[in-house]
Amino acid sequence: MSNEQSTVLLPWQHESWKQLLQLRERLPHALLFHGAQGTGKTVFVEAFAKSLLCEQPTPEAHACGACLSCNWFDQHNHPDYRRVRPEALEDELPDDDSGEEKKSAKATRAPSKEIKIDQIRALADFMNVSTHRSGMRVVVLYPAEALNTAAANALLKTLEEPPPATMFLLLSNRLDRLLPTILSRCRKFALQAPARDAALAWLQQQGVKDADAWLAEQGGAPLAALEAAQGEYREILDELLRHLAQPGIDSALKAADKFQKVPVVELVGWVQRWLYDLFALVSAGQVRYYPRHLRDLERLAARTDVMALSRALKGMGERRAIADHPLSAKLFIEEMLLDYAGLFK
Numbered sequence: 001m002s003n004e005q006s007t008v009l010l011p012w013q014h015e016s017w018k019q020l021l022q023l024r025e026r027l028p029h030a031l032l033f034h035g036a037q038g039t040g041k042t043v044f045v046e047a048f049a050k051s052l053l054c055e056q057p058t059p060e061a062h063a064c065g066a067c068l069s070c071n072w073f074d075q076h077n078h079p080d081y082r083r084v085r086p087e088a089l090e091d092e093l094p095d096d097d098s099g100e101e102k103k104s105a106k107a108t109r110a111p112s113k114e115i116k117i118d119q120i121r122a123l124a125d126f127m128n129v130s131t132h133r134s135g136m137r138v139v140v141l142y143p144a145e146a147l148n149t150a151a152a153n154a155l156l157k158t159l160e161e162p163p164p165a166t167m168f169l170l171l172s173n174r175l176d177r178l179l180p181t182i183l184s185r186c187r188k189f190a191l192q193a194p195a196r197d198a199a200l201a202w203l204q205q206q207g208v209k210d211a212d213a214w215l216a217e218q219g220g221a222p223l224a225a226l227e228a229a230q231g232e233y234r235e236i237l238d239e240l241l242r243h244l245a246q247p248g249i250d251s252a253l254k255a256a257d258k259f260q261k262v263p264v265v266e267l268v269g270w271v272q273r274w275l276y277d278l279f280a281l282v283s284a285g286q287v288r289y290y291p292r293h294l295r296d297l298e299r300l301a302a303r304t305d306v307m308a309l310s311r312a313l314k315g316m317g318e319r320r321a322i323a324d325h326p327l328s329a330k331l332f333i334e335e336m337l338l339d340y341a342g343l344f345k
Contacts, residue, residue: 032170035192080132080137114148137167159185214229217290259333274289278301
């Protein structure tokens with residue numbers, strides 16, 4: 001499910017909404033919502049943003065869905081609302097005179113995964129004009145850890161001297177990647193992942209087959225599970241898991257070509273989860289992500305040890321940090337699979 005979802009809350013978010021209502025009387029100028037990726041934080045925050053701008057909210061503080069403000073919001077052109085996110089998360093470009101030029105420029109380079117300082121500076125004009133209909137203005141920024149250093153410092157200055165009638169709503173998947181100074185300027189609000197039964201029921205309502213397996217593979221995150229189930233890489237993932245169950249040097253070199261069809265960062269994530277399951281099996285006797293492959297994992301666990309797996313997991317973390325821009329995808333994948341095979345010599 002994309003970030004362009006309806007602003008209707010997901011089934012497991014109603015309790016969090018009640019908790020948020022307790023803040024409505026004395027809202028801080030900046031709220032930082034945090035929780036696991038793929039659990040619906042964007043849905044929740046955009047529903048909150050819409051309700052803040054609504055002219056006739058319900059008794060439960062939900063947006064009415066019928067006023068002029070709600071109509072503007074639903075059409076993505078509310079004059080008092082701004083959404084700041086990396087270019088890589090934008091699925092449409094502004095419809096202006098330079099549209100064709102922007103499309104051409106974007107086609108020649110990979111879209112940025114950072115929030116840049118120009119995006120923060122662009123908020124200045126937005127915040128320096130009067131609000132429409134004497135309401136408030138709302139800025140939603142996500143994921144906050146995508147702020148590069150310059151952008152984070154520019155945002156910090158704004159948070160230190162917030163303009164009147166302006167609400168900042170930040171989202172983060174990883175609080176540990178945010179500047180302490182940003183954290184100190186925001187009121188934190190935790191959004192919990194849903195209980196397994198609630199997540200499974202929702203996935204089944206979306207028509208996802210084998211919902212329990214998808215949910216496990218995505219660490220209990222239902223929106224991530226839905227996206228994976230509707231994705232195009234299921235066959236390659238299954239093939240990768242078969243390879244990981246039968247590691248070998250020759251097969252690693254042969255497999256690298258085929259696995260290049262998948263974004264390297266996705267591939268690294270799959271291998272990382274497999275290694276985590278091996279580590280958890282050896283150290284605690286349980287698995288999290290791939291319970292369907294328990295027998296293969298048990299067989300492999302008997303051929304390695306905790307220290308080797310700990311080093312492998314650390315190495316995968318380092319790989320993930322550069323997986324967005326490998327110098328050569330094929331060599332990167334070959335090296336990763338060869339290192340993995342070396343665990344079982």
